[in-house]
Amino acid sequence: MPEVKVLTRHLGAEGLTTLAGYERVGGYQALKKALTMGPEAIFAEVKASGLRGRGGAGFPTATKWSFLPQGVFPRYLCVNADESEPGCFKDRYLLEEFPHQLLEGVMICAYALQVSHAFIYIRGEYRAQRELLDKAVAEAYQAGFAGQGILGQDWNCELIVHGGAGAYICGEETAMLDSLEGLRGQPRLKPPFPAIKGLYGQPTVVNNVETLSNLPYIISEGGAKYAAMGTESSPGSRLFCVSGHVERPGNYEIAMGRTTFRELLEMAGGVWRGRGIKAMQPGGGSMQILGPQHLDLAIDFKAVADAGSALGAGALVIMDETTCLVNVSMRLVDFYEHESCGKCVPCREGTYFESELMHRLEAGLASTAELATLADICANMDGRCFCLLGDTATWFVMSAYKMFPEEFQRHCGAGHCPVRAELERVA
Amino acid sequence: MTEASTVSQGGIPVLDAATRARIQRSKELYPSARSAVLPALWAVQDQLGFLVPEGLAEVAVELGLEPSEVEAVSTFYSMYFQHQPGRHLIQVCRNVSCGLRGSDDLLRHLETSLGVEDGETTEDGVFTLEGTVECLGGCGGAPMMQVDRYSYENLDAEKADQILADVRARPAPSSGAATDA
Known part of the structure; x- marks a missing residue:
């Protein structure tokens, strides 16, 4: 089986959300070991692990860390638990099941x-x-894993939980920094990158929940062992969220690069109701659509990029043969329209017109000529927005249009959604 | 929850001692006082149900900011209320994964059974229904909804009705937010 256990290796152990329960399975031993190793040796292990960021971009973690300028203090770490990518629910799962594993990382x-x-x-x-x-953080402080003089050493670090208030854009790392500083959560111009000038203008690393949850394993078992679970271009394991039209939606931990989409789909019980698959989205709401012809692709950064999409935040959404892709596109476009922060014009205006057009298209009220308008709007957004939100607001809809042009065309002037009408006729 | 009618005008503080203490704790937690704006707004909303202007002004004083700066932040985030919502907030996720598994039907059912449309509050003030929200991270249990920010998953009409009947019998959740959210 392609299923492996790094993040989920303690799943099922009693009381795992408590400090006592986590310590019973060896919790916080990796932190103790890390303190004896020193920062440089930790960095070397993370580099050897080949760990790549699990928040969406897949940037090598050790490389990101290495951008911090030498000798500039204070420095800050921001942990991105603002998970809100459509289709993504893995960080939530890690928080619910293994909060102390995250804190140790x-x-x-x-x-x-x-x-x-x-x-x-x-x-x-x-x-x-x-x-x-909050409970786990309080326990960590009490046990001396955070705060002043951590584990009896001359090392102080405060651990602060900061609650967002409803803004997808705050998952973008520079918007998160503004939000943490008590501002509207809008992205910053880069460069300077957060590693140079981040929170309060100081060197800052922003890492995702899943990324950091891997560290206890990497430190206790060694980076090489972690890397070997996956392949050279996609080292280690990864938690994948599977949802949509499958029998058993949920989180599945897989060996990177060695598992195909078909195998992952089988782990989730296959397509529901014995139906066939029409399309899938491999990396969350922002990523381009793939078809059944891609089922035997390895879940590998490079293989998926070559197929014209990306693994994003690790969410596989399956759409069965009854799905209307115009409807799905409309939903995603609505989401981006709702979440556009308003800072730059192409995104703020583009998502508005995109959404307005998609609603008329789904209702069968748009003309064929408006499909060209849709493509034009998207072309004026992709690569022209201040941050990726606006770019990605076009990726799914444009890739769906490219893969299913006749489905978009059939909606034009139909006066209703032809896909739904057909389904209702059959039923 | 404090009723809107008791919210004072003309310089009399609207924030109670517990809320002010929460704001003070947040202020001390961060390297910069301004970082306490979001936690402070949560504290105000927990006490008063929504962000009354007098409360924002008091937050500004506590954190050494202009009221307009605090207000600018408060209007950016969708979870802060500018008006009094119902006692309980229902949010139905209709993003891709939930949409594929029947969230539109679920929302339509709740609109009918509660007699309100997306974004409205029931006449008795018990429920506010929202069907235009971010993906709520419950794709594995789609279709799902949150009530007072707690998730309820794998829903159908009957299950949703039962949950709301149970919630209706409960007191308002606002003061129950013990965490400095």
């Missing part, structure tokens, strides 16, 4: 980078998860 990173404060930015909608996290 956060403190290992905090020590390696010698930061004075580690902030965990958790979205406001994750209230139950926030309550668990």
Whole structure:
């Protein structure tokens, strides 16, 4: 089986959300080991692990850390728990099941980078998860894993949980920094990158929940062992969220690069109701559509990029043969329109017109000529927006149009959604 | 929850001691006082149900900011209320994964059974229904909704009705937010 266990290796152990339960399975031993290794040796292990960021961009973690300028303090760590990519629910799962594993990873990173404060930015909608996290943080302080004189050593680091208040854009790392500084969460111009000038103008690393949750394993078992689970271009394991038209939606941990989409789909029980698959989205709401012809692709950064999409935040959404791709596109465009922060014109105006057009298209009220307008709007957004939000607001709809042009054309002037009408005729 | 009618005018503080203490704790937590704006707004909303202007002004004083700066932040984030919402907030996720598994039907059902449309509050003030929200991260249990920011998953009409009947019997959640959200 392609399923492996790094992040989920303790799943099922009793009381895992408590410090006592986590310590029973060896919790915080990796942090203790890390303190004996020192920052440089930790960095070397993370580099050897080949760990790539799990928040969406897939940037090598050790490389990101290496951008911090030497000798500039204070430095900060921001943990991105603002998970809100459509189709994504893995960070939530890690927070619910393994909060201390995350905190151990956060403190290992905090020590390696010698930061004075580690902030965990958790979205406001994750209230139950926030309550668990607050408890875990209080326990970590009490046990001397955070605060002043950590584990009896001359090392201080505060661990602060910061709640968002409903803004997808705050998952973008520079918008997150503005939000943490008490501003409207809008992205900053780069460069300077956060590693040089981040939170409060100081060197800052922003890492995702899943990325950091891997660190206890990497430190205790060694980076090479972690890397070997996957392939050279896609080292290690990864938690994949599978949702949509499958029998058993959920989170599945897989060996990167060695697992195909078909195998992952089988782990989730296959397409529901015995139906066939029409399309899938491999990396969350922002990523381009793939078809059934891509099922035997390896879940590998390069293989998926070559097929014209990306693994994004690790979310596979399956759409069965009854799905209307115009409807799905409309939903995603609505989402981006709702979440556009308003800072730049191509995104703010583009998502508005995109959404307005998609609603008329789905209702069968748009003309064929307007399909060209849709393509034109998207072309004026992709690559022209201040941050990726506006670019990605076009990727799904344009890739769906390219893969299913006749489905978009059939909607034009139909006066209704032809896909739904057909379904209703059959039923 | 404090009723809107008791919210004072003319310089009398609207924030109670507990809320002010929460704001003070947040202020001390961060390297910069301004970082406490979001936690402070949560504290105001937990006490008063929504962000009354007098409350924003008091936050500004506590954090050494202009009221306009605090207001600018408050209007950016969708979870802060500018008007009194119902006692309980229902949010139905209709993003891709939920949409594929029947969230439109779920929202239509709730609109009918509660007698309100997306974004409205029931006449008795018990529920506010929102069907235009971010992906709520419950794709694995689609279709799903949140009530007062807690998730309820794998829903159908019957299950949703039962949950809302249980919630209706509960007191308002605002003061129950013990965490500095």
